[in-house]
Amino acid sequence: MTAGLENIRIALGALHANWFRAVLTALGVVIGVGSLIAVSAVSAGAQRQVADSIRRLGANVILVDGEFISIGSAQSATDRTLTPSDAGAIAKLPAVVAVAPQQDMESLTISAGRYRTVTHLFGVTEAYANIYNQVASRGRLISASDVSFGRSVMVLGRIPAASLFPGKDPIGRTIRVGSHEFQVIGVQARKGKLGGENLDNRIFVPLPLVLRVLLGGTATKSIGVRVRAEADIRPTIDRIGVLLRRQHNLPPSYADDFSIEDQAAFVKEAQTASTTFRLLTFALGGIALLVGGIGIMNMMLVSVHERTREIGIRKSVGADPLRIQLQFLIEALVLSTLGGIAGVVGGIGATRLIGSFAGWQTLVSPRSVVLAFIVSVAVGLFFGYYPARRAARLDPIAALRYE
């Protein structure tokens, strides 16, 4: 115990004597640990953001997509295979809580007065809000009567609301889509981004209007289906598949004219993507630590060389090889551990900076701090071992004569 303290004191003395060199050497570990902390905080934040987005989008939701109807080898541009009666049949399946048929039109230009913007239009029913956790920040959402009466009303996402009515209350104003006019009844509360899409750049109108006025036809593009629990997703997907084949009178040899996907699959995809990103950035941090470790090894070798005579003196007054080895190992450990502590502090600081400048959500987990710390200690042990062993094996006579 006292021997350990003595060694730490000797190590601190030796590092203090060459403090500038020590600081430069430790910088490698500082950067390595700091980047590990920052990177894991940013990616943990991103992962949480994805999870939040999923929650906002709606959990336990199955999306049934109809394919374009083929006529011979040609495809209809607008007609899909899913019908209102499909939606009604799905609603009767067990475990299904709500069904929301929907149609969407991407990259649609809409205008209000002299302002125009490109957005993503959704034709929805009143069930949409329930399935996708949609909330109005002002006004109201699409109601059952809007749908049944086919009213020309519209709910705006935050982005089109801001770009069409800068600084003004959009409620009650008119928006033009093609030749048709809609009255704004509400603004959707903030949803954030999901994958590449900003969920706030969307507008919503009653489904019948899209079908009748904008696109024509009666089929819907897709049906959102909410089930009771996550465990219901898989069996419900199977049941919907069987149901729709029967509904569409598909012979066994025909392929499905629809596709069914679990929104959780999208979550998993997003999580896999962020795991890949995380592994990559961890690898980069690892490389920085490796370089830092090599720096420590280099400095320790120089230090052993410079202090050959000191080693000889210590051996002549009774230091056995193990003590010498321990002394230099502890010196490397002290160096890498101080570097690790500085790296943790710097990494947390960098995380805060990144968070406030880039506006990303970040999350410094205690686990990553502990891990980074352990890794920096391990780097000191690993890269200090060889120089320390070299010191321990010096021939005392040659070391004493060394100039």
Place this chain on the structure above:
Amino acid sequence: MADLTETPVLQLEDVTKLYRAGDVVVEALRGVSFAVGEGEYVAITGESGSGKTTLLGILGCLDRPTSGSYRLVGTEMSSLTESHRARVRGQRIGFVFQAYNLLPRATAYKNVELPLVYAGLGARERRPRVLDALAAVGLADRANHHPNQLSGGQQQRVGIARALVAQPSVVLADEPTGNLDSASAEDVLEILDRLHDEGRTIVVVTHSRDVARRASRILKVHDGLLVGDDALEPAA
């Protein structure tokens, strides 16, 4: 002469040492035997290249003989492990070097304390012994000075204090006055005389007649062999 009824402090029997430098084998010691009894003050003399430095290395357990036997207070040293020999160096042998060999960043106190640190003594046990050793060489008031704040003579006296602090069986001095002016050299030699009077066993390796004359016995080494062993009358 040593009283051979007692176990000698140092006993060499037919010690040889070969150095291999590439294909060339150098015989530094070619069969040396002698014994040093307790309380003797022995000077080992010889020209450079005679083998006296090699001999000192073996006596100090810094080096191992190629063949032959070396006993320190009856214990065979040539077969001990490196860490065991390190312990022997710290506890049974006190070195005094020509170039002092103090740690430059440590105070006189810390330098003298070093053998006791490696012997595993606690700080509280070490303190009185370190202060005693410094007082014995007249440097009680220089305990907190660093080597670069001390004269050569003072540094060598710190070196002697370090050699004494662990109460070793033998003090081995390698040209202890080689780097000193005559006044400082005299100080150091007087301290060695006094240690001899106190009954300590001292071995000095030197090529200086003036230093060798202070000893009670002179061993002459030439070409790796012991060529003379003379007892001296105590200097007047």
